[in-house]
Amino acid sequence: MPRANWKGFLKIAELSCPVALYTAASTSDRIAFHTLNRATGHRVRRQYVDSETGKPVESEDQVKGYEIGSDDYVVLEPDEVASAVPASDKTLSIEAFVKSDAFDDVYLDKTYYLSPSDASANEVFDLVREGMQTTQSAALARTVLFRRMRTVLIRPHGKGLIATTLNFDYEVRSAKDAFNSIPAMKISGEMLDLAKHIIGTKKGTFDPEHYDDRYEAALADLVKAKMEGKTIKAPKRAGAGNVVDLMQALRESAGVSAGKTTGGKDRKKPVKKPAAAQKKAS
Incomplete structure (x- = not known):
């Protein structure tokens, strides 16, 4: 069982149940690099220094400052900053239900899985989920997450x-x-017509396994090659060609010869399936 990022209560009017949030997507499995001293091979560490004196500043001497003018700051002590953190009652309180498609995607931030944190919560949790599923609704809730008051969009997803x-x-x-x-x-x-024809020949479904992280795979291959003592050569990058005739480019993309329209029997180019995801180097 993964570790919960947050635990609290999901509350709708007089109904409530204990729940937990789990990270839905993480970059922790990406290849990570350390910064080294080229001469010694040792890791280097970052250090805060005074911009005027150039001397290191220890953590106990560091404070937050809000700039109000050139080199003029309002200084805030740690306890003063802490006083701005909203009080948390660990309650994910639903304030309204909206249509599941009644929100703008640009407002979406980070997604979590929400599930019951205790077996006693299953019945209430299932009731809320099924009610939302049946009415095709999403819920807007408010709670304190990671020191900030956040608005959260809640939607049915499988069993949770x-x-x-x-x-x-x-x-x-x-x-x-x-x-x-x-x-x-x-x-x-x-x-x-040509644009619609091209879109029609490219119809498919989304399978995340078909879309590999090429940069991550290339890094894995690079690390493996270096471990094996191979010489790495930078590949030549091909420049993008310029589209001179948009109509001709559309016809070629659609497999339609000049003079033909998409209403007739057009030739269709075979749709290439995405390459299978590359395995990371072990």
């Missing part, structure tokens, strides 16, 4: 629930900043 912390509104940037320079264009006719 998943709880996703949500970004605060001030943390989410406006899409206008990213999309403002995109011109308004009208795509229609053969160009749109």
